[in-house]
């Protein structure tokens with residue numbers, strides 16, 4: 001892949017390492033209403049609310065732990081002004097070049113197709129800084145990100161993961177170790193509170209915190225500075241056959257359900273019959289899988305049963321397939 | 328870092344420069360460029376995320392002013408189209424009369440005017456300043472002037488924790504209705520009658536359609552200035568071709584717009600629906616719309632341009648030339664900004680940044696087009712915005728043309744004078760007034 005080095009990255013001094021993986025893109029891309037072509041403008045490039053929240057959380061954690069923040073972005077040269085703004089906040093920044101050739105737009109498509117490759121690339125690029133204690137990402141970028149990256153990052157780093165958070169803060173666990181306390185939304189206005197051990201990868205919603213502004217001195221110091229570019233770092237290719245590879249996203253097409261024509265003469269009753277209103281429904285089945293592997297099996301079985309998975313590519317475990325309408 | 332600011336409060340240590348330029352529009356970028364070239368430490372403060380992010384204008388920049396500042400500018404400027412056709416159109420609701428001029432001379436170097444988008448043009452010009460060594464501070468608002476014990480301006484306060492930028496000279500290029508010029512007491516409270524409101528839409532249109540409908544080739548553009556399209560409100564309209572879009576808008580007197588109760592977008596809608604304009608825009612779709620004030624008072628309403636430690640340039644100094652046939656502001660901003668930068672450099676060399684030490688700025692502007700044109704055309708705004716020119720002449724001229732070109736057989740053709748008299752009477756204009764205005768126009772523009 002790409003490309004030549006520009007500036008050497010110098011790892012920051014010791015201290016807990018908090019990494020913000022930022023996806024920087026056009027915040028208001030135009031979409032052709034006829035053919036769906038997405039056109040991005042380099043002048044619209046910025047941090048999505050979720051990425052801005054991730055950066056703010058990273059800065060707060062580093063402050064609380066007297067640590068350092070490294071902000072990294074995989075992208076073309078057009079992301080550099082935004083990284084300079086991030087540097088003005090005191091973070092060490094690094095760009096991993098991708099898509100510098102051509103118009104720099106193709107990269108987004110490439111990344112969306114291979115988030116696992118992207119995660120491996122990021123982990124390789126971060127190696128000079130040492131092992132991260134926390135990695136923060138936005139839960140979803142504006143330009144069609146899948147939100148899968150943090151999960152892949154956790155996998156690559158062997159770290160705990162907590163995704164889609166609204167609250168995140170530092171705590172000390174019962175053994176006196178640094179850890180994280182996080183909250184995420186559940187249905188019906190509930191929230192779940194998670195104790196997350198380190199190292200961890202967390203993705204956060206664009207809510208709850210507002211990215212701080214750089215000081216005048218910080219903004220001036222960062223202005224015009226070259227943005228360090230990771231040294232010629234080939235994007236680590238996607239894993240080989242045998243692993244799961246998500247294809248291009250398909251439009252949501254639920255299966256057709258054939259309903260018998262209602263017999264009532266009264267239109268209101270026909271409507272009630274058709275919509276199923278006022279009919280008692282079976283409540284959703286709540287399953288409590290013992291571990292993450294079992295949960296994944298249950299989810300896969302549900303998806304397969306409802307026609308979302310191509311059965312030739314996924315083997316459904318026997319046990320899970322017998323569960324009824326799990327989620 | 329912390330220290331004591333000039334107003335006695337404790338805050339971050341002020342940052343020192345030779346000059347602070349506020350506003351990275353064409354005036355500010357040019358001022359910073361002049362200073363950076365002179366080897367001065369200059370910071371250009373811009374509230375938008377990048378130069379040009381927040382700036383609105385009609386669409387044509389006349390580049391002659393750049394010849395000395397950026398030699399060979401036409402090879403690198405982010406141009407949309409080079410203007411080769413210029414039309415002046417008078418219209419009523421159902422008629423239009425155009426004087427259409429076209430020349431190949433404007434279609435090749437050194438060119439005359441170009442359409443360009445401000446987000447690209449301003450960023451390009453500010454890039455020249457930073458290439459020369461100016462520092463650019465974006466997303467930062469200058470919130471006020473900093474003065475020393477003698478009341479001299481010695482810097483600006485910013486919205487970044489109230490931190491200050493200090494320098495012996497501040498150049499206010501913060502555009503029309505300049506808060507800094509007002510704070511310095513140079514600009515009085517905004518007088519609505521000295522301002523017009525410009526509203527415009529940018530409409531997407533494929534390049535092929537533009538070429539065909541406006542009778543131009545790729546890279547060639549058209550500038551149409553329109554009179555008689557703003558109902559009873561004094562003003563005018565414009566239509567410019569960009570590479571793959573057109574800019575259409577109106578500029579109207581602020582107090583009269585307010586008094587009329589008409590929404591400005593309704594005026595654009597009228598213009599777009601006019602039978603002479605609608606076919607040009609068929610199928611176009613809205614990309615963006617914007618509105619902005621224009622300081623149209625001209626020479627007689629310009630503020631003093633210097634105070635101790637302060638200069639003002641561009642629209643902050645009311646330098647847009649809006650004289651009917653012309654709506655030029657960007658070139659005046661560049662000319663005045665560059666001159667302000669050079670005057671600051673001279674004042675710094677002499678160690679005298681008082682108003683007197685900065686006085687060479689005004690002298691410079693008087694000697695070049697910026698104030699020379701304004702002075703010569705000082706009476707133009709009142710003529711162009713006068714009731715007869717606005718309300719009567721467009722219809723009168725259109726009717727005159729209709730009378731001349733309507734074939735009335737078997738009735739013989741009317742004589743020119745008789746026709747003029749009849750048409751003038753129909754529009755409530757006396758021939759004496761017509762002759763008087765023609766003479767006045769010749770005196771102003773001749």
Ligand SMILES: Cc1cc2nc3c(=O)[nH]c(=O)nc-3n(C[C@H](O)[C@H](O)[C@H](O)COP(=O)(O)OP(=O)(O)OC[C@H]3O[C@@H](n4cnc5c(N)ncnc54)[C@H](O)[C@@H]3O)c2cc1C
Pocket residue numbers: 349350351352353354355372373374375378379381382383384385386387388389467468469470500501502503506524525526527576578618619620621640641642643646647654655656657658660
């Ligand atoms: C509708 C319309 C049509 C026009 N058509 C034309 C045309 O076709 N051709 C032409 O030549 N001229 C035209 N003009 C005039 C032209 O736009 C102006 O004359 C020109 O932009 C003036 O440049 P400037 O640098 O003085 O100010 P501006 O371009 O207004 O720039 C001021 C800059 O200062 C920044 N700023 C303001 N306050 C602060 C602050 N407190 N702190 C930091 N930054 C600040 C702003 O963000 C901006 O970038 C038109 C104007 C309008 C409104």
